[in-house]
Amino acid sequence: MQPTAVTEEQRFLDAALARQAQILRQIEQEIGDAAQERTEAVRVRGLQQRHKEILRAQDGLIFGRLDALDGVVRHIGRLGVREGDEDAEPLVLDWRAPAARAFYTATPVDPQGQARRRHVRTSGATVLDVNDEPLDGGAQTDLVGEGALLAALGQRRTGQMSTAIATLQREQDDIIRADASGPLIVQGGPGTGKTVVALHRVAYLLFTYSQISEQAVLVLGPSARFLDYIAQVLPALGETAVVSATCDTLLPGVVVGREESRRVSEIKGRGLWQSALQAHVASLQPVERDLTVRWEGEEYTLGTAQALRASLPGRSYHAARAVFTEHVHRLLTDAVVHRREAIMASMEDGFEDILSGLDRKKGAEQDVGPATRASSQDVDGTLSEDEVEELRDRISASPQVTDAVVQWWPSLDAGEVLRELLEDASRLTFLPAGEAALVAAEPSGWASSDIPLLDAVADLLGDVAVERLQGEFVADRARRQRGWIYGHVVVDEAQELSEMQWQMVVRRCPARSITAVGDIDQAEASHQHTSWAQAVESSFGERWSAAELTICYRTPSEVMDLTAPVLQKAGSHNTPPRAVRSSGVAPWQKTVDAQDLPTAVKNAVQELQHRWAGGTVGVVAPAARLAELTAAAPTDVPCLSAPQAKGLEWDAALVVDPDGIAAEPRGWNGLYVALTRCTQELGQIVLG
Numbered sequence: 001m002q003p004t005a006v007t008e009e010q011r012f013l014d015a016a017l018a019r020q021a022q023i024l025r026q027i028e029q030e031i032g033d034a035a036q037e038r039t040e041a042v043r044v045r046g047l048q049q050r051h052k053e054i055l056r057a058q059d060g061l062i063f064g065r066l067d068a069l070d071g072v073v074r075h076i077g078r079l080g081v082r083e084g085d086e087d088a089e090p091l092v093l094d095w096r097a098p099a100a101r102a103f104y105t106a107t108p109v110d111p112q113g114q115a116r117r118r119h120v121r122t123s124g125a126t127v128l129d130v131n132d133e134p135l136d137g138g139a140q141t142d143l144v145g146e147g148a149l150l151a152a153l154g155q156r157r158t159g160q161m162s163t164a165i166a167t168l169q170r171e172q173d174d175i176i177r178a179d180a181s182g183p184l185i186v187q188g189g190p191g192t193g194k195t196v197v198a199l200h201r202v203a204y205l206l207f208t209y210s211q212i213s214e215q216a217v218l219v220l221g222p223s224a225r226f227l228d229y230i231a232q233v234l235p236a237l238g239e240t241a242v243v244s245a246t247c248d249t250l251l252p253g254v255v256v257g258r259e260e261s262r263r264v265s266e267i268k269g270r271g272l273w274q275s276a277l278q279a280h281v282a283s284l285q286p287v288e289r290d291l292t293v294r295w296e297g298e299e300y301t302l303g304t305a306q307a308l309r310a311s312l313p314g315r316s317y318h319a320a321r322a323v324f325t326e327h328v329h330r331l332l333t334d335a336v337v338h339r340r341e342a343i344m345a346s347m348e349d350g351f352e353d354i355l356s357g358l359d360r361k362k363g364a365e366q367d368v369g370p371a372t373r374a375s376s377q378d379v380d381g382t383l384s385e386d387e388v389e390e391l392r393d394r395i396s397a398s399p400q401v402t403d404a405v406v407q408w409w410p411s412l413d414a415g416e417v418l419r420e421l422l423e424d425a426s427r428l429t430f431l432p433a434g435e436a437a438l439v440a441a442e443p444s445g446w447a448s449s450d451i452p453l454l455d456a457v458a459d460l461l462g463d464v465a466v467e468r469l470q471g472e473f474v475a476d477r478a479r480r481q482r483g484w485i486y487g488h489v490v491v492d493e494a495q496e497l498s499e500m501q502w503q504m505v506v507r508r509c510p511a512r513s514i515t516a517v518g519d520i521d522q523a524e525a526s527h528q529h530t531s532w533a534q535a536v537e538s539s540f541g542e543r544w545s546a547a548e549l550t551i552c553y554r555t556p557s558e559v560m561d562l563t564a565p566v567l568q569k570a571g572s573h574n575t576p577p578r579a580v581r582s583s584g585v586a587p588w589q590k591t592v593d594a595q596d597l598p599t600a601v602k603n604a605v606q607e608l609q610h611r612w613a614g615g616t617v618g619v620v621a622p623a624a625r626l627a628e629l630t631a632a633a634p635t636d637v638p639c640l641s642a643p644q645a646k647g648l649e650w651d652a653a654l655v656v657d658p659d660g661i662a663a664e665p666r667g668w669n670g671l672y673v674a675l676t677r678c679t680q681e682l683g684q685i686v687l688g
């Protein structure tokens, strides 16, 4: 009798798990052996990491299978599982391997040599069911693995994003595997899987390009809450060479300590600050004047024109000083040698006078010519090359010389430089007077828009390199170092970035291997951009490519149908993305008086929690109402403003006072965000 598909896949899973267990035992053995040697610390950490990754990948070890027209069968999973040598066909193919691509892109119209795609649903070591999709010209759909996809989308939300490797769609896969040599901007409406794509792209790039994994990837998200929401995805994909941050937390040791007005935030976000700060830091560079240094009790006055000319161009303030210092060492060595030669020469002259006097006296008695010439060479005073080298080394190592250079060319602190500039409206000549006065009147402490300015100043001044710690992973080192150059940067909710924040991104990846995902229609930040071209022009010019995601996976069609008028009022010319599914639950609306609002919200939330037991509920409201609503709602239900809700989702969302949200700055965009957070049910409470 033919085994059923489930039995067949169960057998395969058993074999793959057995092989994984064997690999784990081998790694444990290697860790045991290597741990005996202190010098093997880095290797041991690497092996432990690998061990952890394999253990994590055991859930979902296989999730798919491709049967090719030529009879070749391939299983696809979270990580590759090898059976024999490197060249042999692996038992399980890593989802990121080129041969696995057809799993995400083959369609009946373009079967790519495949006869069938099978989704295998497992729980731990058990195969639950399989879902087969013939690719031989059967049913026409633009979805890949529709059954498995809809099952995944219909599941209750846990409050943590999960991986989607089993059900990635073709348009998503195209972006995940796109060329990474320049900036790629991905536009997609709410719920189109932008975050999914961004994170799976990170995993793909780290797997495919060793240079990117050696330099780590930076993931920038809009808030700490959002980073927490996505925190499980990359480790689940087996990736650790990743640093995640918000633009506010990118500078080690710097904390945003105050709010600011939208007006000031907009002013400080403008790209013109880059050249203004550049000019300001250049004005702090030393100008040509003599430098006096003491060496072995003697004073030397050195001209600095040439050394300045050789060190300043193209270098940061502190890096230029380092080059200048080397020139000073050379200049001082030359000066010491010259002075010594001059002294010796005058001594020699005096000595020769004495000798010639003596010679004259002795000559009267006998001829002593050759002996006199020998004495003259002994006192000539010229230093050999080795002696000059040794003198230069002593000068370079001298704290006294270093102090003299530092006094002449002082170290600067980025915070102090920026603070002094911002406090003085008369120096902000690149802004209209009214705006300069507004900026100068800001209280002390750093606000969000100061961070990119601080980063720019720190970059212009130049950092001190951070030393590598024994056995340290690349991500830990990158996190400690402000000026770390990443192999790739991913920006989520990229529509929010100001021009100065974009500069901060480019500084972290000058090669511009950058993927930015966002929805220009959800922009809420204080900048005025309404198109990607405007948003990135000051950083990339026209050198960037665009991609688009068009299908909404999160929000059901019943809810998406409500969003078109809101999007229009937001001034967008785009149409909302097409919802892939319907939840069968009609959105509803209740009208209440303002004084009854907290109670109405509390009751509505409780009803939703009951209806979506085991899932999640969230409330989105105008910022001014959050305090009273947070006090009224159950503690496990977040009450957030529209900007705070960005990127998040719940099974049911309650939007409170939508008119109040629309009245906030960029409020229609905010309302568009608020309305698109649910995966199943949307309720609105309107003020009567």
Ligand SMILES: Nc1ncnc2c1ncn2[C@@H]1O[C@H](COP(=O)(O)OP(=O)(O)OP(=O)(O)O)[C@@H](O)[C@H]1O
Pocket: 149, 152, 153, 161, 162, 164, 167, 168, 169, 172, 188, 189, 190, 191, 192, 193, 194, 195, 196, 197, 519, 553, 554, 646, 647, 648, 649, 676
């Ligand atoms: N291919 C997929 N398979 C399974 N689930 C998916 C897929 N693509 C997206 N999803 C799910 O759809 C939801 C929305 O995805 P995601 O948060 O990435 O969208 P987004 O475009 O970033 O949304 P927003 O603009 O609101 O931030 C998530 O629950 C995600 O897991």
